[in-house]
Amino acid sequence: MIRTCWELGKLPEFAGLKLWKWAYMLGFRGHFSTKSRCYPVTLGALRDARRAWRTEQARTHAGLPESDPTTTLVVGHWxxxxxxxxxxxxxxxxxxxxxxxxxxxxxxxxxx
Structure with missing residues (x-):
């Protein structure tokens, strides 16, 4: 697979993919993602989006009104x-x- 990436990377129609640059990642047995800032979506952004989605899901399920970021929730029942x-x-x-x-x-x- 590495050799194929090198060979395909030499072809002009695949030059934009820079396959030669990533060829050795095929043998990497680590995590599929990285914490590189070069990626447009970071793991932190994915966690934040998942947290917001779960919060909205729980709010809808509980029948609570839309939350307003300028207000503070006060719990009056203990x-x-x-x-x-x-x-x-x-x-x-x-x-x-x-x-x-x-x-x-x-x-x-x-x-x-």
Missing amino acids: AYQGSGYSPGAVVLAAGVWHRRELERQFIAEGGC
Whole structure:
């Protein structure tokens, strides 16, 4: 494929594609995109567009009015959701506490 790019790149009708310049990218096993500023669309621009689209989708689904950038959303309703850890967080917190307790015991017994 690299040799074909070189050969096609020599032809006048494909000169504008600059295939010779990109021929060795065919063997590149990395990510398909780059953070080069030469590309017209950056990954950041794609993330921003996706975020705006998802936000608009959620707004429409919730039946909220069009958002105005000059206004501030004020939430006037608070609800008690509970206190303490969730059942899954209890297990994680207990594991962290146990590991730290073992480290303290190890150091107290003259460990490194």
